[in-house]
Amino acid sequence: MKRFYKSIAAGLIGATAIAAGIAVAAYPEKTINYIIAFGPGGESDISARLQEPYFKKLTGQPVAIQYKAGAGGAAAWSQINSTPGDGYTIIGTNIPHIILQPLQKDVGYKTADIATVYWFHYTPDAIIVTADSPYKTLDDLVAAAKKSPGALTFSGSGTNSANHLAQQRFGKLAGIKTTYIPAKGTGASNAALLGKHVSGAFSYSTVGTQLGTQVRCLAIALEKRHPALPDCPTFKEKGYNLVSGAYRGIGVPNTTPKATQQAVSDLIGKINHDPAFIKAMEDKGFAMVDIGLADMPAFMAEKQKEYEELARDMGITKK
């Protein structure tokens, strides 16, 4: 009997899936515009470039990647809802950016205005030191920081960024005080790290894979170790409950009909399950996540709460 109900349920789910499929069976019929809210060469661009061939492979239609940089992404996000919501304009979205920016100032959009339909990966924060650094483990580093508060310096990408938040959170969890040195992007942070102008970098896991043997990853803010960095322990293993990073997703204009939003979400999800895509992403240090349209409200509510608290603690919310 139980099995009977199960198969009915499965049948119903299948039927709705087919029905939804018919409604938007033709999507996409032409080139999709994929807007990147940053300049070329960054993590958002690289992950979009990795996705690019799969649009063509899975749907027969290409994507056209466009850059609309400015104001840390706000220039593009504040304008996305004035483009037609027909599924042919999609935009890369980022957490914590789309949550923190409206908290700090009126930047022309509110978090709720941004219709993200899928979070497809995140770049976990990580502590990276040079290969010849005296800090062999996270414990060495914490001990040194306890001995001389404020003397350890960490470069990272930007102020009030994911890196900066992680540095502050870790300081609190470990009871240490360190100095954060904001850099203009990950590249500049790497230069400061390799040039030993800082004690280490509070950066992304991608730095650990990209700089290879020049650096050592002391801890990564993931639930489990990253396949491309098997020797790098998680903060959790070391007893610090820090799982954080920058989430990247795909958004659409908020006027886009629900069925089309679902179609975009499904398409990104399909790309995200392609084994070759997963391998290419993980090789570069990205961590895959799959948060589709159905899980979106709960996920956003959780992140909103988390970052609001952090922003309050750091005193960066608007007065």
Added chain:
Amino acid sequence: MPGIEFLLAALTPYNIMLAVAGVVAGTMIGALPGLTATMAIAVLIPFTFGMPPASGLIALGAIYTGAIYGGAYSAILLNTPGTPSAIATTFDGYPMAKRGDGDLAVTLACIASVMGGLVGAAFLLMLAPPLARFALAFGPVEYFWLAVFGLSLIASLSEGSLLKGLIGGAAGLLLGTVGLAEVGGDIRYVGDFNALLGGFDVIAALIGLYCVPVLIDLVATPDPHLKLTHQVAGFRLREAASIAWRSRFNLIRSSVIGTLVGILPGAGGSIASLVSYSEARRVAKDPKRFGTGEPDGILATESANNATVGGGFIPTLVLGIPGTPADAVILGALLVQGIRTGPTLFLQQGQIVYTFIYGLFIATVLMLPIGLVIGRYAFKSIVSIPKAMLVPSVAMLTILGSYAVNNNVEQVQQMVMIGIFGWIAARFGFTASPIVLGLILGTIAESGFVQGYLIGNARGQPISEFFTRPISIGIIAFTLLGLAYPLITARKHKRSPSNE
């Protein structure tokens, strides 16, 4: 020569075809004001994904080097730098074009670009790993002083009035503070204009400050844009080559300066060409001729900015840290292709790297014939096109170019506003270059200062951090020397007081 066996691998018909296509495309894009080398590469990158890695890299390197050279055309013929790297090329290039030597100036720029490109590529081939370590020695404090050094050059470059040059530089510094501070996160002078959150864009300012006044003056005066004093027949190659040979030390010195500045991530072609220009001028027998159409000025800036191509690849390939914004895009392409940059790249993937470096040589050499031909057409079309067509087409380009910065109409608005401001300022004797340099160097100086102060503070020596590091002391000494030099020479010659 390391990896000479890969020269043959680079010399396949396919690679040569890519190099030719890349140089042509790059030169044309670079020549259009606002369309930068970075943009040219970003647009054309998807085409390289289907190619073998070394061939794709050769295509990108060719586009890059072509675009940096192409920036000289509009600098010389329209007084508008096509890319920020060509700012200093306007100083002597446009006066040359004005007096009817535009074709000679374009040919000189071509020879200088090829020379600079070859020197930069040679350094990349021979000395990449040690030079990458040199780049790393530059920390925030050094960048701060480097930017201050660049700002000090405004004083020596100001034609006419020193005071007006300094005021222009200060105005540029102020413009640079607008928007969300990249380092520190403060929001400054934005008011209720969210469009200003990203600050004033350098490219939009460049087009506005240089191009808009030229356009307004073209409309306001009845004279033709450039006078043609002679029959346009050849390339004036022989004449240009003999000038270049006479100035061979200038060429080599400027190429080396360009390479070294190019290695520093975060400095770039605009600083490289400025530094080499002021050096060329400092050692010249008659410095007063600089700024009035002196061929040595073009040779210095164009060799230096093309040398940054090879120089910029050094930290990109050896360390995985992009030397210039264009390198950041290329690095992204490398990552997508699955190439892991880093110290082991030259050993493990020597085939790709050396094939690419030789490909860069080939592309640079090819730039000579290609550049001469395109340059001649550019010159001919600018001088022969009637003003009634020239003005609207350039005006159209300024809008396209500033829109293309971020695919955003806000940069077009900025361009027009800054342009009108620049035109008014020019009527009162304030030139565009100090303003643009203030805008570019101000942000470098600011982040260097903030980071240096934070690091110094963590070490318990926030002030002495800036004055105790050896490279900083060297740059400070250079700055002081540069500022004092006109005074010293003026005293030595006991001539009329220097007007700089």
